[in-house]
Amino acid sequence: MAPAVSANRLELLQIADAVAREKSIDREVVIEAMAEAIQKAARSRYGAENEIRARINPQTGEIRLVRLLEVVEQVENDAVQIEVKAAQRRNPAAQVGDLIEDELPPVDFGRIAAQTAKQVIVQKVRDAERERQYEEYRDRIGEIVNGIVKRVEYGNVIVDLGRGEAIVRRDELLPRETFRNGDRVRAYIYDVRREQRGPQIFLSRSHPQFMAKLFGQEVPEIYDGIIEIKAVARDPGSRAKIAVLSNDSMRGSRVQAVVNELQGEKIDIIQWSPDAATFIVNALAPAEVVKVVLDEDAQRIEVVVPDDQLSLAIGRRGQNVRLASQLTGWDIDILTEAEESERRQAEFLSRTTIFAEALDVDEMIAQLLASEGFASIEEVAYVDLDEIAGIEGFDEDTAQEIQSRALEFIDRQNAEYDAKRVELGVADEVGEIEGVTPKMLVAFGENDVKTVEDLAGCATDDLVGWNETVNGERKHQQGILESFDLTPEEANGLIMQARLKAGWITEADLAVDEAGEDETEESGEVGEEA
Numbered sequence: 001m002a003p004a005v006s007a008n009r010l011e012l013l014q015i016a017d018a019v020a021r022e023k024s025i026d027r028e029v030v031i032e033a034m035a036e037a038i039q040k041a042a043r044s045r046y047g048a049e050n051e052i053r054a055r056i057n058p059q060t061g062e063i064r065l066v067r068l069l070e071v072v073e074q075v076e077n078d079a080v081q082i083e084v085k086a087a088q089r090r091n092p093a094a095q096v097g098d099l100i101e102d103e104l105p106p107v108d109f110g111r112i113a114a115q116t117a118k119q120v121i122v123q124k125v126r127d128a129e130r131e132r133q134y135e136e137y138r139d140r141i142g143e144i145v146n147g148i149v150k151r152v153e154y155g156n157v158i159v160d161l162g163r164g165e166a167i168v169r170r171d172e173l174l175p176r177e178t179f180r181n182g183d184r185v186r187a188y189i190y191d192v193r194r195e196q197r198g199p200q201i202f203l204s205r206s207h208p209q210f211m212a213k214l215f216g217q218e219v220p221e222i223y224d225g226i227i228e229i230k231a232v233a234r235d236p237g238s239r240a241k242i243a244v245l246s247n248d249s250m251r252g253s254r255v256q257a258v259v260n261e262l263q264g265e266k267i268d269i270i271q272w273s274p275d276a277a278t279f280i281v282n283a284l285a286p287a288e289v290v291k292v293v294l295d296e297d298a299q300r301i302e303v304v305v306p307d308d309q310l311s312l313a314i315g316r317r318g319q320n321v322r323l324a325s326q327l328t329g330w331d332i333d334i335l336t337e338a339e340e341s342e343r344r345q346a347e348f349l350s351r352t353t354i355f356a357e358a359l360d361v362d363e364m365i366a367q368l369l370a371s372e373g374f375a376s377i378e379e380v381a382y383v384d385l386d387e388i389a390g391i392e393g394f395d396e397d398t399a400q401e402i403q404s405r406a407l408e409f410i411d412r413q414n415a416e417y418d419a420k421r422v423e424l425g426v427a428d429e430v431g432e433i434e435g436v437t438p439k440m441l442v443a444f445g446e447n448d449v450k451t452v453e454d455l456a457g458c459a460t461d462d463l464v465g466w467n468e469t470v471n472g473e474r475k476h477q478q479g480i481l482e483s484f485d486l487t488p489e490e491a492n493g494l495i496m497q498a499r500l501k502a503g504w505i506t507e508a509d510l511a512v513d514e515a516g517e518d519e520t521e522e523s524g525e526v527g528e529e530a
Contacts, residue, residue, distance in 0.1 A: 013058075013061045015034075016030040016031050016034065019125055024129075024132060024163065025125065025128040025129055025132050026128070027058070028058070029124070029125075029128040030124075030125060030128075031056050031058055032124070033124030033125055033128070034056060035054045035055060035056045036054070036124060037119075037124075038054040038056075038063060038065070039052055039053060039054040039065075042054060042065050042104070046067070046104065047079065049077070049079040049080070050067050050079050050080065051067065051068040051069075051079075051080050052065060052066070052067055052068075052104070053065075053066050053067075053068060053101075063106060064103070065103075065104040065105070065106060066101040066102060066103055066104060067101070067102040067104055068080070068099050068100075068101060068102075069081060069082040069087075069099065069100045069101075069102055070082070070097070070098075070099055070100075071083075071084050071087045071094050071095065071096050071097060071098045071099070071100060072084065072096060073096060082100055082102075084096055087100050130198040130199055133163065133164045133198070133199050134192060134194055134199035136163065136164070137164055137166075137189065137192045137199065137201050138192045138199075140189055140192075141189050141190065141191065141192055142188075142189065142190075142209065142213075143188075143189050143213070144186060144187065144188055144189075144210065144213045144214065144217065145161055145166070145186070145187065145189055145203070146161075146184065146185070146186050147159035147160055147161045147162070147166065147184075147185055147187075148160050148182060148183070148184055148185070149179045149180065149181055149182060149183040149184075149185055150165065150181065151181060152179060152180070152181070154170070155170035155173075156168065156169050156170055157173065157179050157185065159185055159187070159203060161201070164199070164201055165201070166187075166189070166201035166202070166203045167200065167201070167202060167203065168185070168187055168202075168203045168204065168205060169202070171206070172187075172190075172202070172203065172204035172205060172206050172207070173205055173206065174205050174206060174236050174237040174262065174263050174265075175236065175237040175238075176237065176263075177205070177237070177263060185205075186205075186261065187203035187204060187205050187210065188203060188204050188205070188207050188209055188210035188213060189201060189202070189203060190202055190203070190204045190207050190209070205236075205262075206234070206236035206237075207234075208232040208233060208234045208240075209232065211232055211234060211240055211242065211258065211262065211265075211267070212229050212232045212242065214258045214261055214262070215229060215242065215258055216229070218254050218255075218257045218258055219254045219255075221246070222244075226246065227244050227245070227246035228244065228245040228246065228272075229242060229243070229244055230243045230244065230245050230272040231243040231272065231327050231328070231329075232327070233323040233324075233326035233327040234265075234323075235319055235322075235323060236262075236265070237262070237263055237264075237265055238265060238266070238319070239265065239266045239267075239268070239319055239320075239323065240262075240265055240266070240267045240268070240323070241267075241268045241270055241283060241323045241324065241326075241327045242267060242268070242269055242270065243270045243271075243272040243279070243282075243283070243327055243328075244269060244270070244271065244272060245271075245272045246271075255267060255269070268285060268286075268323075270282050270283050270285065270327065276294060276296070276301070276328070276330065277292045277294055277301070279328055280292065280301055280303065280324065280328050280330055280332065281303075283323075283324035283327050283328050284303065284305075284313055284320065284321070284324050284332075286312060287305055287309045287312040287313035287320065288305060288306060288309050289303055289304070289305055289313075290304045290305060290306060290337060291303075291304040291340070292304070297464060297465075297487065297488065298331070298465065298467065298476055299329065299330050299331060299467055300330065300331040300332075300333065300476070301330050301331070301332055301333070302333045302335060303332055303333065303334050303335070304335050304336070304337055304340045305334060305335075305336060305337070306336070306337055307336045307337055307338050309336075310334065310336050313334050314334060321334055331467075331476070348367075348370050348371070351366075351369075351370040351374070351375060352366045352367050352369075352370045353366070354376075354377065355369050355370060355374070355377070355380070358377050358405075358406070358409045359377070359380070359402060359405045359406060359409065360405060361402065361405075365402070368391055368392075368393065368394070369388075369391070369402075372391055377406050377409055377410060378406075378410065380402060380403065380406040381403060381406035381407045381409075381410055383403075385399050385400065385403060386399075388402055388403060413438075413439075414437075414438040414439075417438035417439050417441065417442050418438050418441075420442045420445070421438065421441040421442055421445055423445075424442065424445025424446065424450070425445065425450050426441050426442075426444055426445040426449075426450050427450060427451050427452065429451070429452045429501065430444060430449075430450070430451065430452055430455060430498075432501070433452070433455070433494060433497045433498055433501060434497055435490070435493060435494050435497070436494060437484075439484075440481060440484060443480055443481055443483075443484075444480065447480045449480065452498050452501050452502045453498075453502050455494065455495065455498035456495065456498040456499040456501075456502040456504055458480075458495055458498075459495075460488050460491045460492045460495065461477075461479065462479060462480060463479050463480050463481045463482075463486065463491040463494070463495070464479040464481065464482060464486055464487075464488055464491045465477055465478050465479030465482045466479070479491075496510055
């Protein structure tokens, strides 16, 4: 019998080695699966109530079967327990709570037990193979892979990657793109997930980064870091914009290789710039831009183009401006020179009317103030008197009178705001916070900020507004004090003063916060220069 046992042991190890090589998983995992299978078969032979362990020597293939017994004071279940005195006869050091191993004779597997063992091994090996596949491809997210189309199901393409299977969903293909069984396909791994049926590898040919990675493969200068891709925006199968940082230009033949892979998608190569206005102007190419006005807090830019360039700047079905917005991360409003001129005239007329009514002056004086760049009554009231007296046709007495009327108007308006504030139930203490104006108190009341604690509990974004992406579209959410043109730092200052007044923080905390802001600003300036 001994030679037969040796042969069986040798065969066991040979099978483990073969399975490990074929499935690209660790030999230890296969041996562990075999031990679990033997364990399961032994349990059916000796009784499921027994706690049985199988151990396979990885060098010799020898199989040991043991039953685990817990050492207890009094035995309630002799299948899994042993009395402490009996245990100490085997091992004098045994204590209550220890586990004693009871050696069992080898099992002569019957047909059913062998089949069960085989199922366990197959399942364990499959699980190990899935885990190996998940770990391998999870680390490859962001790479381009090549595969062969295995089948097409409801428009989704199943791809054989050699060491795994992946899927390109219908919405991740290029428009009007079709594949047949056996076709070669190149795609971008954008996600790998653990699912009940095994790891799911998701590929895309429409993802913006697919195009960026293609350029990395086709253009040696990008691979070598001479040209750096900063941003990509795509309308898959139609048009794309790619922002690069480089003094060199890409060769047309290399760009054409990417275009061919993307089924003729037109690609605009844009020069990236750290200056937002310059970058946005570049991104709107081929349209010419006459003027830009940036609102950095709202990440919004107004672009003025010649009248005959409007359709080019917007693009067919808004494609050009949409891609430029995706590329830069800014919301872009496009106006023609005629529209901007009309708007300027409307603003001029509006300011003229406000000055005429609030200051009780004739239209000519109101127009002079508006044309000199005064935008509000507050500016007129608090500006240096010389700035008003310096306007052509004005003297010091006229300037003094205009400023007095502006101050009187603000006092009347503040009285109205204060009455409204009381009506809305805003506490007097909120008005005592440095920087809070009567008009702000009304805005607070209309937005249910009525106590110092309410203001202290606000975030900066609650006051100045914020941007968020909803369904792929960038949207701006209005802030309570957005119309007051506060910077985020000024808004944060109001909140910190409220927290100080509410007793949430101390003067020392406030000083630390302000010191931290100063350091951040300084480091930001150094970063920009660098």
